[in-house]
Amino acid sequence: MSETPASTVPPAPPQGSLKSLIxxxxxxxxxxxFTMRLLDPLVPxxxxxxxxxxxxxxxxATAFAFAYAVGQPFLGPIADSIGKLRTIAVCLGALALLSLAAGFAGSFEMLTGVRTVAGIAAGGVIPVAMAAIGDRAPMAERQIMLGRFLVLMIVGQMVGAACSGLIAExxxxxxxxxxxxxxxxxxxxxxxxxxxxRPNASRPPLSFKTALTSYAAVxxxxxxxxxxxxxxxxxxxIFGMPPYIAAILHERADVGPSQAGLVIAGTGLGGIIYGVLTRILVERLGPTRMTTLGGIVMGFAYAxxxxxxxPWWSAVAIFTLSGFGFFLMHGTFQAQATxxxxxxxxxxxALFACALxxxxxxxxVLMGAALHLFGTSSAILIFAAGIAVLGVLAPRILPLAGSRT
Known part of the structure; x- marks a missing residue:
C-alpha cells in the first residue's frame, strides 16, 4: 500500500518542502x-x-542487477508498510557496509557474493525514492520532479564511472x-x-496478505x-553494453580504466541534459514523441x-547522445509507473524496478553471446536496431498517459 490514501489526491506540499525532498x-x-556503475570501468x-x-x-554486474530485481517484490511492500524514508535510510546503511566489505574482498568469489547482496540493498533506494516523490507530486508535475531527481542521481552515475577509473589507476x-x-x-x-x-500517511501493517493485496491492485x-x-x-x-565498454575500448585503442570511465560517464551527461530540459520536452513533445525519439537517438548512437x-574519445560524445535518448524513453516509462x-x-x-x-x-548475457557469435561491430548494430524498434513500437503497444497526438 502507499502512503497516499486511496480516496483523495494529496495536496501539493510547499515548494520548499518538495525542494528539500528532491x-x-x-x-x-x-x-x-555511484555504487551501481563503478564496476564497469574496472572490468579489465x-x-x-x-x-x-x-x-x-x-x-x-549481472549478479548485482539480478539481486536488485529479486529484492523488489519484497522491498516494495516493506516500504509501503514501514515508510519509504525509513526504508531508504536502512538500505543506504547496508549498502555502505557492503561496499566497504567489497573493498576488502580477498577473492573473486567473495567480491561476487558481496556485490550480489549489495544489489538487494541498492534496490531499496531509487525505486522507493521515486515512489516517495510520486506520493507528494501531482501527476501534472511528476515527470518534471522525477527529471530533477534524475539529474542528481545521474551525477552519481557519472562520478562513479569517471572516478572509479581514476582512483583505480x-x-x-x-x-x-x-x-x-x-x-x-x-x-x-x-x-x-x-x-x-508525513504524519498523516496511511501505512498498513506488513504481512504476506497485505503484499498480495498490493500486487493485486497493481x-x-x-x-x-x-x-x-x-x-x-x-x-x-540498454544495459547489455556498459560492462563491455572498457574491454571494447581497450581492444580498439588500448585505453585504460580512467578513459573508459569518462566514456561511460558520458551517459550521465546525456541524462543531465535531459533533466535540465525535462519541462520543455514534456510540454512540447509529450510522452509518445519522447519515447519514439529516445529509441531512435539511442539506436543512432549505438550505430x-x-x-x-x-577515435576512442569520440565515444564520450556518442554515449552522451545515448544517455539523452535513454532518459527520453525511460523517464517517460518511470512517470507512467508511478x-x-x-x-x-x-x-x-518496485515491480517496475524489478522488470528493469x-x-x-x-x-x-545477451551482449556477451552476440559478441561471441557475430563480433563486436555486428553485435552493437543488432542492439542498436533493437533499441530503435522499441522506441517506435512502445507507444503503439502501450498508449502513454498524457501523450500529445
Missing part, C-alpha cells in the same frame, strides 16, 4: 548509482587482478569501494537528519503487464559506436 533523495540516488583491471575472463567479471581498485561506502553512509544520514515522514490495471514487459526489453537492450575506426496503482505506489514502482533490472541482468 535534493536529499537526489543525494540518495547519487549514492546508489579486475580480470587481471583475479585471473578471470572479461565475461566472468562482467557477470558480476592511482590508488587501487579497493579504494573505489571504500569511497562508495562513505558516500552511501553520508546519504543515509541526510535522510535521517533532514527528511521527516495488476488490476491492464497497463501494468504491458509497461513491465516493455521495461524488461528496454533494460536488456556510431559500432564504427571501430572512430500512476499504475496510486493506492500501492511503492509496490508498483531483470532486463539489466539479462542484457550482459
Amino acid at each position: 535534493l536529499v533523495l537526489g543525494a540518495c540516488g547519487f549514492a546508489s548509482t 583491471t579486475l580480470a587481471a587482478e583475479f585471473t578471470r575472463s572479461i565475461a566472468q567479471v562482467a557477470a558480476v 592511482h590508488l587501487g581498485w579497493r579504494y573505489v569501494f571504500v569511497m562508495a561506502g562513505a558516500i552511501a553512509g553520508i546519504a543515509g544520514m541526510l535522510v535521517v537528519l533532514v527528511l521527516k515522514p 495488476f488490476a490495471n491492464p497497463r501494468s503487464k504491458l509497461l513491465y514487459g516493455l521495461v524488461v526489453v528496454e533494460g536488456s537492450l 556510431l559506436f559500432s564504427l571501430a575506426f572512430l 500512476e499504475l496503482a496510486p493506492t500501492a505506489r511503492g509496490s508498483a514502482v 533490472f531483470c532486463g539489466h541482468a539479462l542484457g550482459p
Whole structure:
C-alpha cells in the first residue's frame, strides 16, 4: 500500500518542502548509482587482478542487477508498510557496509557474493525514492520532479564511472569501494537528519496478505503487464553494453580504466541534459514523441559506436547522445509507473524496478553471446536496431498517459 490514501489526491506540499525532498533523495540516488556503475570501468583491471575472463567479471554486474530485481517484490511492500524514508535510510546503511566489505574482498568469489547482496540493498533506494516523490507530486508535475531527481542521481552515475577509473589507476581498485561506502553512509544520514515522514500517511501493517493485496491492485490495471514487459526489453537492450565498454575500448585503442570511465560517464551527461530540459520536452513533445525519439537517438548512437575506426574519445560524445535518448524513453516509462496503482505506489514502482533490472541482468548475457557469435561491430548494430524498434513500437503497444497526438 502507499502512503497516499486511496480516496483523495494529496495536496501539493510547499515548494520548499518538495525542494528539500528532491535534493536529499537526489543525494540518495547519487549514492546508489555511484555504487551501481563503478564496476564497469574496472572490468579489465579486475580480470587481471583475479585471473578471470572479461565475461566472468562482467557477470558480476549481472549478479548485482539480478539481486536488485529479486529484492523488489519484497522491498516494495516493506516500504509501503514501514515508510519509504525509513526504508531508504536502512538500505543506504547496508549498502555502505557492503561496499566497504567489497573493498576488502580477498577473492573473486567473495567480491561476487558481496556485490550480489549489495544489489538487494541498492534496490531499496531509487525505486522507493521515486515512489516517495510520486506520493507528494501531482501527476501534472511528476515527470518534471522525477527529471530533477534524475539529474542528481545521474551525477552519481557519472562520478562513479569517471572516478572509479581514476582512483583505480592511482590508488587501487579497493579504494573505489571504500569511497562508495562513505558516500552511501553520508546519504543515509541526510535522510535521517533532514527528511521527516508525513504524519498523516496511511501505512498498513506488513504481512504476506497485505503484499498480495498490493500486487493485486497493481495488476488490476491492464497497463501494468504491458509497461513491465516493455521495461524488461528496454533494460536488456540498454544495459547489455556498459560492462563491455572498457574491454571494447581497450581492444580498439588500448585505453585504460580512467578513459573508459569518462566514456561511460558520458551517459550521465546525456541524462543531465535531459533533466535540465525535462519541462520543455514534456510540454512540447509529450510522452509518445519522447519515447519514439529516445529509441531512435539511442539506436543512432549505438550505430556510431559500432564504427571501430572512430577515435576512442569520440565515444564520450556518442554515449552522451545515448544517455539523452535513454532518459527520453525511460523517464517517460518511470512517470507512467508511478500512476499504475496510486493506492500501492511503492509496490508498483518496485515491480517496475524489478522488470528493469531483470532486463539489466539479462542484457550482459545477451551482449556477451552476440559478441561471441557475430563480433563486436555486428553485435552493437543488432542492439542498436533493437533499441530503435522499441522506441517506435512502445507507444503503439502501450498508449502513454498524457501523450500529445
